[in-house]
Amino acid sequence: MRESVNKLYCEEFQAQLPDLIGSGQKIVDHPHLQSCNLCRALLADLDAIAQAARQLFPVEEPPDALWKHIESAIVKEESTSDLR
Numbered sequence: 001m002r003e004s005v006n007k008l009y010c011e012e013f014q015a016q017l018p019d020l021i022g023s024g025q026k027i028v029d030h031p032h033l034q035s036c037n038l039c040r041a042l043l044a045d046l047d048a049i050a051q052a053a054r055q056l057f058p059v060e061e062p063p064d065a066l067w068k069h070i071e072s073a074i075v076k077e078e079s080t081s082d083l084r
Contacts, residue, residue: 010039017046 013032
């Protein structure tokens with residue numbers, strides 16, 4: 001009986017994981033993870049996948065000239081739409 005109750009709680013916890021991860025909360029402190037090896041392992045796997053993905057696609061800052069070009073295009077579009 002204990003296993004089915006824990007499994008149900010695992011399903012509930014795992015259903016909440018996207019929201020927990022997106023919230024920026026420190027998930028490792030979640031009470032369920034303190035007692036559930038399965039969900040702790042799942043979270044470790046997800047973290048390893050996320051780290052690997054960040055290495056595959058490193059964040060690169062666009063050049064400053066790009067932002068100036070975008071700003072110019074917006075200003076130009078706004079002035080064109082004011083003439084209509």
